[in-house]
Amino acid sequence: MLCDICAKNQATVHLTEIVDGQITELHLCERCAKEKSSQMEQQFGLSDLLAGLVDFGKNIEEKEDLKLKCPNCKLTYREFKKIGRLGCSECYATFSKYLEFLLKSIHGANQHVGKIPGCPPLAKTKEKAKTQVLEAEDRLDELKDKLSQAIAQEAFEEAAKLRDSIKELETKEKQKKEK
């Protein structure tokens, strides 16, 4: 098979992309694949990634929210989506509905447990064990969400992996509880 881009060399790299059930296949030779991947890296900066993550929550987004504006610095939600950065500390309150989701996708958590300005350093929490259980539950919920998404997009390979991780986590938690 010849490369889809240069049509000269043997294709040795095969890309399959599944977006909303649409399957596109690309067969490339090594040289063209290298070029394509460096193009992708250049185009795909951190701000795109963040903007993408914000987009991820679009199912909860309404049209008028794009006009939502921070009363302190006047940054709109539309602008935030475009630049991937907040305008001031008040923006966090203004866009809290979206940030809740965004922070969780970035950090895997959305509750600060670290230092507080002007407070003595935190002693190691006694409730650590408890938070670990909570963490496991959160993680399960997250995996289940991802699973239903994967199924909706017919990404079955991904779905199978997720199903296995869920099973594994559930048995682990069960064993812990039995102990």
Add this chain to the structure above:
Amino acid sequence: MALKDMLFHTSEWLKGTGPNSDVVISSRIRLARNISLESFPHWANEKQLKIISDKIQEAAKAIDIFKDALFLNLNDLDNVDKQFLIERHLMSHEHALNPVSKALIVDPQEIFSIMVNEEDHLRIQVMKSGFDLASAYKIIDNIDNAFAKKLNFAFSKSWGYLTACPTNTGTGMRGSVMLHLSGLVMLQQINKVLQAISKLGFTARGLYGEGTQATGNFFQISNQYSLGRNEQEIIDNINGVIQQVIEQEQLARQALAKQHKVMLEDRIWRSYGVLKNAYLISSQETIEHLSVVRLGIDLGIIKEVNKKAIDDLFILIQPSHLQKIENRKLTHEERDQKRAELVRKSLGVIRP
């Protein structure tokens, strides 16, 4: 104290001391902090930026820790000076771009530096030689507490310190450790290690931080998440991962010395040969060879060279450092020539 005085003073991060200094070059912690209700730098206008910068510098001048520090307004610095500070890891590339109302507060010992109006109002960093995040944290915690008494930091109970980019929200803390992983690179094991690291929530970057390539087999490994873990947990996690990377690197070095002895010696002595005999050399090529020679010294193969001389060269051969040494602007070719000359001299080569 002027910038020029720093020239022949060894940066804290290249002292070659501290725990595990054969593999770990330095440990660094940075905190992102903002003043409540003031627009973040990218969203603020010139007037607001000036107010913020003045406020922060005024606060710093009243803090004892900064009594010997240099206060630099980036507008007053020429390009060579700015590049010089970047080369010494005292500030970022981004900070040098668009210098309006940006400032830098630098410790003459180069242990701490504070970027004012970079991505956040304050970016405080502390650097220590070797594998020692705990002492870096102690110092930065003090600086942070001192500022917190004078400035009203943007903070929320549920999300912690609020930053311009949501990737830094929470502790606002990034801990990073710079490693010299020449053994793993030579054995082509490095990608495996880096992949494992990224799966654990850490990122690996090159010598100059975000978006830079790994030159000279130097890698900076840092935590990715800043929310949902406290400062001590973040440090413990990094320490755990770095400990394992150090072990892997040491195993790789042992394997090289045992199973690939001739190949290893060949690489090391060739690099040493190039450095001693080149008359024109780029910084990239110099760093690659210095890295191999450093490994040769660590493994006891090269005994005639002082490791500190090599570590100093990593800094001194960079473009702005060469121009500071010569005290004039140098063309590209002149730099390659002066660089080769400096390296030969440092390695004790004397030719008429």
